[in-house]
Amino acid sequence: RFTGPVPTALWLSGRSFADPLGRGHEALPQLDDAIAGLVAENDPTQIIRIAIAAVYVDRLGGCRAALWRVVNDGRAGGAVGSAMQALLLLGQDDLLTGQWTEADELLREGVGLCEANGYELFAWPGRYFLAVLAALRGDFERAEAIADSMVQWALPRRVRAAVEYAAHARTLV
Numbered sequence: 466r467f468t469g470p471v472p473t474a475l476w477l478s479g480r481s482f483a484d485p486l487g488r489g490h491e492a493l494p495q496l497d498d499a500i501a502g503l504v505a506e507n508d509p510t511q512i513i514r515i516a517i518a519a520v521y522v523d524r525l526g527g528c529r530a531a532l533w534r535v536v537n538d539g540r541a542g543g544a545v546g547s548a549m550q551a552l553l554l555l556g557q558d559d560l561l562t563g564q565w566t567e568a569d570e571l572l573r574e575g576v577g578l579c580e581a582n583g584y585e586l587f588a589w590p591g592r593y594f595l596a597v598l599a600a601l602r603g604d605f606e607r608a609e610a611i612a613d614s615m616v617q618w619a620l621p622r623r624v625r626a627a628v629e630y631a632a633h634a635r636t637l638v
Contacts, residue, residue, distance in 0.1 A: 473499060474514035485521035493522065500524055503531035509538065509547035516554050525558045539578075546587075549578045553591045560594050568598055589615055589627040596634035605638045612638075 471479075477499060480492035499515045506512055512535050516528040532551040539548020552575030559568035572591045579588035596611035612631040619627035 474511060474518060477518035481518045481522045482520060489522045496524060500527040503528060506531060509535045509544045513547055513550045545578065545582060549575050549584060549587050557594055560598055565598060593630040593634060597637060600634055600637035608634050608638050
């Protein structure tokens, strides 16, 4: 049983990611401080954790410079697992802010890294964003194909969230 203090990134995610509407506001001052602190942060795991906490409270843009450091480190042979996640987070931010060309490039690179390194669990969020992007661009056939591949992967593994995300992409179609 864990009785120590809760790490900051976990506390932030417990409010801003897990419950953004109910408790997200509680985390905003600390989250803003944590994002500001990313300028001096070199630990890719910490950068990814803070960025994940920022996703659902519209603070991901403040993490971009740190996420790019993680991507560049991974491209240079560093923490590839973290670089995959950073690419997908940057792609998600680009998708949500209308930078669709860059979103497509980053998401494809991130999913490709996941596939090449056997990180299928990391790949499905990237596939989801690619399916959403395809649907928004009117490429319904591609969106459906990506959603189908997500479901085919997720059902035997009981990854229900991936099935639900595929349903969202199909709804956009």
